[in-house]
Amino acid sequence: MRHWTLLGEAPIPGTGKSLALYQGKDDFFIKLTGPQGGGQELMNTRKHGSEDALGALPCKRLANPANARVLIGGLGMGFTLAAALEAVGQDAEVTVAELISEVVEWNRGPLGERSGRPLDDPRTRVYLGDVAKLLRRSRACFDVV
Numbered sequence: 001m002r003h004w005t006l007l008g009e010a011p012i013p014g015t016g017k018s019l020a021l022y023q024g025k026d027d028f029f030i031k032l033t034g035p036q037g038g039g040q041e042l043m044n045t046r047k048h049g050s051e052d053a054l055g056a057l058p059c060k061r062l063a064n065p066a067n068a069r070v071l072i073g074g075l076g077m078g079f080t081l082a083a084a085l086e087a088v089g090q091d092a093e094v095t096v097a098e099l100i101s102e103v104v105e106w107n108r109g110p111l112g113e114r115s116g117r118p119l120d121d122p123r124t125r126v127y128l129g130d131v132a133k134l135l136r137r138s139r140a141c142f143d144v145v
Contacts, residue, residue: 007110009033010102021106028111030077045114048079055083067091073131074098078107078115085121093123097131104128 004022011018017034019042029044043051055072062068066089072080075098084094098104104126106112107119118124127134 008102010100043077051079052083055080056087059084059087065089070094072096075103078118082115082118085118095125095127097127097134101128
């Protein structure tokens with residue numbers, strides 16, 4: 001039987017639900033909790049191929065990835081951000097918009113090692129807030145694929 005330790009919990013604004021970060025012996029997972037949350041696992045550090053593809057594949061379509069400006073909606077466990085950073089050049093900038101400050105803290109802390117600490121990359125910018133608000137405010141600032 002696996003033993004999981006709850007490392008943190010964060011409310012999802014406007015929903016009555018929360019995200020909970022758990023650590024096992026060799027991995028982490030984030031679970032949805034609260035009314036009708038059902039304890040559903042949303043993501044884990046064991047399987048992240050779709051997150052990797054989500055970060056890398058769109059960047060391959062950029063006309064000039066060397067100095068692209070990329071926006072990612074949601075940090076999650078950092079794998080999408082890490083893949084995007086790997087796919088763009090050293091003069092690029094990748095902004096990740098995250099609604100929940102605790103998710104950023106988790107990635108700066110124990111969870112960050114699993115994705116290679118992409119928040120420490122100097123090309124990374126973090127916008128704490130709703131990605132839709134950021135898009136309305138700065139539509140012309142990002143490359144579109």
